[in-house]
Amino acid sequence: MGFEEVRFEQDSEKAIHNKPLQKALVNVTNRFRTARNKASEDVPNWDNLRAAAREIKKETIENLDKYLLMLEERVKRAGGKVHWAKDAEEASQIIVNIAREGNVKSVVKSKSMATEEIELNNSFEDAGIKVIETDLGEYIIQLAGERPSHIIAPAIHKTKEDISKLFSAKLGIPRYDKPEELTKVAREILRSEFLNADMGVSGANFAVAETGTIVIVENEGNARLTTTVPKIHVALVGIEKLIPRYEDLSLFLTVLARSATGQKSSTYVSFITGPKRSTDIDGPEEFHLVLLDNGRSKILASEETRESLYCIRCGACLNNCPVYRKVGGHSYGWVYSGPIGAIITPQLMGIDKAPELPFASSLCGACKDVCPVKIDFPKVLLELRKNVVESKKGSTGIGERFGIRLWRFTVEHESIYKITNKLSYYFQLPWKGRNGKLNSLPYPFSRWTDQRDFPAVAKKTFRERWKNNKGETG
Amino acid sequence: MSNNSREEILHTIRKGLEGVGKNEGKVLADANRNFHSEAEEVHKRIDESQSALITQFAGELKEVNTNVIETGSKNEIKKSLLGLIKEKELKSFSIWESQFLKEINLKQELKDAGLKLVTAKNKNRIANSDIGITEVDYAIADTGTLVLLTDKNQPRSVSLLPPIHLAIVRPENLVRNIGDLFVILKSRLENIEDITSCMTFITGPSRTADIELSLTLGVHGPKELFVLTL
Ligand code: SF4
Numbered sequence: 184m185g186f187e188e189v190r191f192e193q194d195s196e197k198a199i200h201n202k203p204l205q206k207a208l209v210n211v212t213n214r215f216r217t218a219r220n221k222a223s224e225d226v227p228n229w230d231n232l233r234a235a236a237r238e239i240k241k242e243t244i245e246n247l248d249k250y251l252l253m254l255e256e257r258v259k260r261a262g263g264k265v266h267w268a269k270d271a272e273e274a275s276q277i278i279v280n281i282a283r284e285g286n287v288k289s290v291v292k293s294k295s296m297a298t299e300e301i302e303l304n305n306s307f308e309d310a311g312i313k314v315i316e317t318d319l320g321e322y323i324i325q326l327a328g329e330r331p332s333h334i335i336a337p338a339i340h341k342t343k344e345d346i347s348k349l350f351s352a353k354l355g356i357p358r359y360d361k362p363e364e365l366t367k368v369a370r371e372i373l374r375s376e377f378l379n380a381d382m383g384v385s386g387a388n389f390a391v392a393e394t395g396t397i398v399i400v401e402n403e404g405n406a407r408l409t410t411t412v413p414k415i416h417v418a419l420v421g422i423e424k425l426i427p428r429y430e431d432l433s434l435f436l437t438v439l440a441r442s443a444t445g446q447k448s449s450t451y452v453s454f455i456t457g458p459k460r461s462t463d464i465d466g467p468e469e470f471h472l473v474l475l476d477n478g479r480s481k482i483l484a485s486e487e488t489r490e491s492l493y494c495i496r497c498g499a500c501l502n503n504c505p506v507y508r509k510v511g512g513h514s515y516g517w518v519y520s521g522p523i524g525a526i527i528t529p530q531l532m533g534i535d536k537a538p539e540l541p542f543a544s545s546l547c548g549a550c551k552d553v554c555p556v557k558i559d560f561p562k563v564l565l566e567l568r569k570n571v572v573e574s575k576k577g578s579t580g581i582g583e584r585f586g587i588r589l590w591r592f593t594v595e596h597e598s599i600y601k602i603t604n605k606l607s608y609y610f611q612l613p614w615k616g617r618n619g620k621l622n623s624l625p626y627p628f629s630r631w632t633d634q635r636d637f638p639a640v641a642k643k644t645f646r647e648r649w650k651n652n653k654g655e656t657g
Numbered sequence: 658m659s660n661n662s663r664e665e666i667l668h669t670i671r672k673g674l675e676g677v678g679k680n681e682g683k684v685l686a687d688a689n690r691n692f693h694s695e696a697e698e699v700h701k702r703i704d705e706s707q708s709a710l711i712t713q714f715a716g717e718l719k720e721v722n723t724n725v726i727e728t729g730s731k732n733e734i735k736k737s738l739l740g741l742i743k744e745k746e747l748k749s750f751s752i753w754e755s756q757f758l759k760e761i762n763l764k765q766e767l768k769d770a771g772l773k774l775v776t777a778k779n780k781n782r783i784a785n786s787d788i789g790i791t792e793v794d795y796a797i798a799d800t801g802t803l804v805l806l807t808d809k810n811q812p813r814s815v816s817l818l819p820p821i822h823l824a825i826v827r828p829e830n831l832v833r834n835i836g837d838l839f840v841i842l843k844s845r846l847e848n849i850e851d852i853t854s855c856m857t858f859i860t861g862p863s864r865t866a867d868i869e870l871s872l873t874l875g876v877h878g879p880k881e882l883f884v885l886t887l
Binding site: 207210211214245247248251252253257260261267268269273317318319320323336337338339342343346362363365366369370373374378392393394395396402403404405407408410411412422427428429430432433436437446447448449450451452453454455456457458459460462463464465466474476480481482483484489 | 666667669672673674685717721776778780799800807834838849850859860862868870875876879
């Protein structure tokens, strides 16, 4: 399951032919889209809120070193411990060590993309420590040994029949077919896991520099349980999750809930500052904040793509992306999918590991229009495409470069251009399909026509037709 | 090991940001907002619209599957609660010891009604109790959100582990929106050290739509949420 290389072309091909997946994708993205649209229209100055959120993220990222140090100092002052992890391996090591020192036998986890990113569960298992995902969707995914396919709805690619079979096989229980029954089964099993666990691992949606507070947004309550019941709480937080001021939360929570699920407010939001105080009756005795870099600090160096770090992981760009809506989350090959995956994966993992992803977009810009922090996707994608090409592992080979030169030569010489036009009209005839388009050309052009038709060259050029019609249209 | 990484990460960030520095020295800009006068203003606005806020709040709660019980007096609180206990056959409870809840002596009333008191100290016991009772610190009218602050009298588990959560909301707890709330919180935060270990927003009972997007209540937290307004 580890990350090797993204195979977008292969995996998306499979996804497109997977009927239940196609149905699920339409359902989930339509549902979230409608809800988000309504929720954003309810707010009279929605676009101003997005602009303000973007401004604050810009300020944060451009002063990231200062805000990180402030966060560190405030968390310590509240009685928490702060750890810095430069990559996935170090982050896993730190967390497993905290578990060992605390004599931890079993760990409960709430939903966190960062822990997926570092594949923390594998490290726990290698260390002989039991780890349970507690978000219902993540629990299903963990039982199935798969990866989440949507930021907000991780198990959306599975039908209730799939889940019923899975629960029955893995948990040794009879078949239940209704979502309510399956949910009830999960509640009972997971409740006892919570009460037995020695450590809870969470992510965070935001970390507030000014107060040292981490903020977790959810609907189920499993993150509250994870951060309340076990005696140790570890939060793994990407360094880009910072926001400067406490009051900035009012803006970010408003745009996050509405962009993600169309709710006015998510069911639960927890604002956690350090471990329990000595006078508190419950809550964890230890609080550890693990700050994860894993490639993020390198992204800062590029002015063109720096804004990729503004993302607050709401999922709106996925739901609105014509590509994601067809190919689903797994095609993107790693934890982040959709437009945000297409820009963040190549930057975090290295452009040579995911050279196809910046091309997995039609550049329609629907993502940019809905993004609550207004990430300029087309701009970032084009910059990354340029990087791919320059890194040589990209798609332009000698052939493509030669072709483009030839094209340039042709269009620069009028008489040659005219002759070429005529010739290609007759030359193409053997491949012309019934719909008047070219639908299967020989290699290398087959790489285009395998997936879509190519428009045929017309018999008369536009200039000729214009002359014949004397400038009249129709 | 960890220390080296800290320096390394900070170094990479600083190098990457070379030439940006526009915001130099302006970290936490806006820190000079005067939250005390802003809060005064906010309170004035809230007072002007209080009865409309109560209506709005109750409407939003119903949108998120919350049962609203409107009461007029302290006596009615007790009556409604005893009614609920009978209806749901509740046998044990946990309760916050906030000023107001002490004043109306709800704990004793419930004990007298035969219910067993459970403390949040024992997670297994409170998980097996029937109802948790809290009084909100704030309530946000335009989203139907309860705001609970943890302290020595207000443990987190009471609104989390029992299958039913009942929260009492007094009119003076209401704010118009989340913007109001953070102005007020900030104006009261004299000392960063005084911040609560855990603040919780609750908007409706626990829910999930992870199986085929079908809405199911009570997946992890309380299955039922009651709000008693005064
Ligand atoms: S890139 Fe924007 S729209 Fe996409 S998940 Fe991030 S914040 Fe949401």
